[in-house]
Amino acid sequence: MEQDAHVPHSDALPAPAVLGLERGAARLADLLGGGGVVVLSGAGVSTASGIPDYRGETGRSRTAPPMQWDDFAGSAEARRRYWARGQVGYRRYADVRPNAAHHAVAALGRAGLVDAVVTQNVDGLHQAAGSDPVVELHGTLAEVVCMDCARREPRPALQDRQLERTPWIAEVGARAQADGDAVVDEDVVARFEPVGCVGCGGPLRPDVVFFGEFVPRERILAARAAVEGARVVLVVGSSLTVGSGYLLVRRAVRGEVPVGVVNLGPTRADHLVDVRVDADVCHVLPRVVELLARLR
Numbered sequence: 001m002e003q004d005a006h007v008p009h010s011d012a013l014p015a016p017a018v019l020g021l022e023r024g025a026a027r028l029a030d031l032l033g034g035g036g037v038v039v040l041s042g043a044g045v046s047t048a049s050g051i052p053d054y055r056g057e058t059g060r061s062r063t064a065p066p067m068q069w070d071d072f073a074g075s076a077e078a079r080r081r082y083w084a085r086g087q088v089g090y091r092r093y094a095d096v097r098p099n100a101a102h103h104a105v106a107a108l109g110r111a112g113l114v115d116a117v118v119t120q121n122v123d124g125l126h127q128a129a130g131s132d133p134v135v136e137l138h139g140t141l142a143e144v145v146c147m148d149c150a151r152r153e154p155r156p157a158l159q160d161r162q163l164e165r166t167p168w169i170a171e172v173g174a175r176a177q178a179d180g181d182a183v184v185d186e187d188v189v190a191r192f193e194p195v196g197c198v199g200c201g202g203p204l205r206p207d208v209v210f211f212g213e214f215v216p217r218e219r220i221l222a223a224r225a226a227v228e229g230a231r232v233v234l235v236v237g238s239s240l241t242v243g244s245g246y247l248l249v250r251r252a253v254r255g256e257v258p259v260g261v262v263n264l265g266p267t268r269a270d271h272l273v274d275v276r277v278d279a280d281v282c283h284v285l286p287r288v289v290e291l292l293a294r295l296r
Contacts, residue, residue, distance in 0.1 A: 036231025042238025
């Protein structure tokens with residue numbers, strides 16, 4: 001586990017002043033203008049694309065508790081519940097498109113200022129906007145994996161196969177949650193029969209990191225390498241409540257890499273960062289792009 005020793009900032013030090021849109025964008029333009037930026041993004045970047053986040057401005061959970069890994073791995077009934085909810089909730093992903101924040105991050109990359117994006121999101125919207133490279137810390141909803149033979153399958157293909165088996169679920173409406181989930185009635189779960197692997201018939205899992213599951217080591221190493229090689233780390237749309245993102249910020253701070261944050265509401269690392277902007281990422285980031293363009 002990461003330790004607090006060697007972190008230059010102290011919990012006893014006050015958090016930086018909270019900046020609004022214009023002052024915050026100007027300060028970030030100064031900070032990012034030298035390039036070498038690594039962006040760490042969270043669910044708040046994708047809310048304007050219609051994907052719900054977990055916590056909102058208060059940092060409190062908005063939705064029903066997500067599936068835990070031990071439950072999913074150890075129970076066929078839990079997997080039935082997950083896939084019933086997922087078959088309904090994933091529909092919104094067919095139409096989601098990158099928003100102004102995703103496009104702004106990609107524009108900073110094209111300008112040679114952003115070297116990499118490390119995202120906690122599983123929606124693929126940074127790549128759709130043109131960012132490259134992108135480290136998907138928590139995986140992607142775009143593929144599923146067989147838990148027996150490790151065969152991979154595109155998620156849209158699974159959706160089609162499942163719809164052939166349970167066509168009635170196309171008529172089920174439900175409130176969507178983050179990460180392609182939805183809240184459905186228990187009678188829907190009871191009727192649902194999940195399909196298995198197209199190769200061996202084994203149980204399937206999404207290629208995402210569940211709550212309670214470890215992030216694969218290769219992704220951790222890639223994210224750490226990006227942060228350690230950065231001149232600046234910019235956190236966008238994340239409260240940093242999840243440990244994987246928070247520990248990356250701690251690693252940056254230990255390396256004396258400046259950290260900026262754009263997020264609606266406080267974050268777990270407010271006492272560690274150099275710049276904190278409390279405003280909508282879809283307003284702040286395009287403004288930063290505009291200010292930097294004037295300087296070139």
